[in-house]
């Protein structure tokens with residue numbers, strides 16, 4: 827079984843625990859989940875409105891979604907870019 831999970835965020839969530847800052851992965855690509863390992867940097871040049879898929883080696887595959895009439899579908903970000 828395969829599953830796609832959407833992640834719009836391109837940076838970690840920073841939380842404070844006992845005076846230390848901990849980076850929690852927000853991009854979904856870290857190989858040390860739940861912690862950020864810096865892999866999110868490969869998402870920085872993703873174009874808005876497009877869908878990107880990454881394989882286990884974090885190689886990017888660009889995917890164009892289309893509706894029933896074969897029109898391209900834009901993927902709106904859930905979170906505004908900062």
Ligand code: FES
Nearest residue numbers: 851852853862866
């Ligand atoms: S936010 Fe996912 S690796 Fe940094």
